[in-house]
Amino acid sequence: MSENEKEEKDKPSNEELDVEEPKQEEKEVDKEAEKPKAKFTFKCTRCDKCCLARGPIPLTFWDLELWAKNGVVANFMPYLEIYHKPDGGIDLILKPLPPKKDEENKKARDPFSPTPIEELLEEKCPLYNKENKQCLVYDNRPLSCRTYPLEYDGKNYKVVDVDCPGIGEEGMTKEELAEMRDNAKLMNYELTRIRIALPVLSQLISQKVMMDLMRQNIEAMSKMSDEDRAKLDEIFKKNQEPSEE
Ligand code: SF4
Numbered sequence: 001m002s003e004n005e006k007e008e009k010d011k012p013s014n015e016e017l018d019v020e021e022p023k024q025e026e027k028e029v030d031k032e033a034e035k036p037k038a039k040f041t042f043k044c045t046r047c048d049k050c051c052l053a054r055g056p057i058p059l060t061f062w063d064l065e066l067w068a069k070n071g072v073v074a075n076f077m078p079y080l081e082i083y084h085k086p087d088g089g090i091d092l093i094l095k096p097l098p099p100k101k102d103e104e105n106k107k108a109r110d111p112f113s114p115t116p117i118e119e120l121l122e123e124k125c126p127l128y129n130k131e132n133k134q135c136l137v138y139d140n141r142p143l144s145c146r147t148y149p150l151e152y153d154g155k156n157y158k159v160v161d162v163d164c165p166g167i168g169e170e171g172m173t174k175e176e177l178a179e180m181r182d183n184a185k186l187m188n189y190e191l192t193r194i195r196i197a198l199p200v201l202s203q204l205i206s207q208k209v210m211m212d213l214m215r216q217n218i219e220a221m222s223k224m225s226d227e228d229r230a231k232l233d234e235i236f237k238k239n240q241e242p243s244e245e
């Protein structure tokens with residue numbers, strides 16, 4: 001067995017990692033347990049594996065506030081998208097760019113249809129510079145990147161990428177562990193907050209866009225000459241006539 005295969009085999013699975021600060025009673029239970037959980041330790045090795053295949057990154061108000069405060073919102077704008085998920089929920093995401101080959105195919109098909117998110121789940125973050133192996137927005141990186149690969153679901157912590165090479169690395173201080181746990185909890189809180197607000201905001205914005213479009217149409221119609229209006233009426237009438245088949 002190669003050294004790498006051995007390392008993979010010895011790596012604790014998500015269930016075997018102990019991320020929580022053990023409470024007194026849990027410590028006693030752990031003492032009794034036949035196979036105590038491996039202590040969660042983490043040190044990012046900067047392998048950049050996560051930035052290269054992160055897929056859509058969920059964003060929160062925390063991120064928007066940070067970018068507004070630092071005057072960098074425009075840097076993120078081209079990659080922001082409201083994602084209507086298959087389960088009915090809505091997320092604000094940092095959307096990966098489609099691979100070049102797909103982009104060329106798409107242009108040949110329909111230049112206006114965006115690549116579905118489902119096809120970008122393993123794609124590189126748009127703000128990662130592959131050549132220089134560098135995050136282009138490190139100081140303003142989203143909260144989700146600050147807590148990766150740890151998440152908190154409201155009850156428990158979980159490691160979302162057990163293959164992350166940083167897991168199990170020694171050298172994490174108590175303070176760093178506490179900060180990572182705090183960030184994971186904050187991410188859970190912020191994600192809940194934006195997921196409650198987004199459906200309402202998205203509806204309000206769509207209504208406003210519709211009203212603006214209607215207003216622009218009415219204004220354009222009022223400026224039309226009688227001749228143009230007659231032509232338009234004719235086109236409408238033609239479209240309403242039943243087709244002969
Ligand atoms: S978080 Fe993990 S996968 Fe991402 S760069 Fe650090 S070690 Fe690599």
Ligand code: SF4
Nearest residue numbers: 051125127128135145
């Ligand atoms: S924003 Fe930076 S840290 Fe986060 S995935 Fe992109 S390149 Fe990586």
